[in-house]
Amino acid sequence: MFDVPELLVLVLVGAVVWWFVRQGRRLSARQAGQRERRTPGKVHRIEAEDLVACGVCGAYVASGAPGCSRPDCPRPR
Numbered sequence: 001m002f003d004v005p006e007l008l009v010l011v012l013v014g015a016v017v018w019w020f021v022r023q024g025r026r027l028s029a030r031q032a033g034q035r036e037r038r039t040p041g042k043v044h045r046i047e048a049e050d051l052v053a054c055g056v057c058g059a060y061v062a063s064g065a066p067g068c069s070r071p072d073c074p075r076p077r
Helices: 004-038
Strands: 051-053 060-062
Touching: none
Parallel strands: none
Antiparallel strands: 051 060
């Protein structure tokens, strides 16, 4: 039915098609990963406050933190 050269060509064509399909899947998976990284909704933002030095003891505390238990603390409790 088929000769050896025809079978070799058929197998070669099948291997090339399989390779191209496999490369296409890898490329689409890589592009999907890049799309997820670029999505602005996926960015995790950190809530942070500035620290200020205490005028009495010199310790750095958050600007909105209440005062400590020291009687001479300038921050409101």
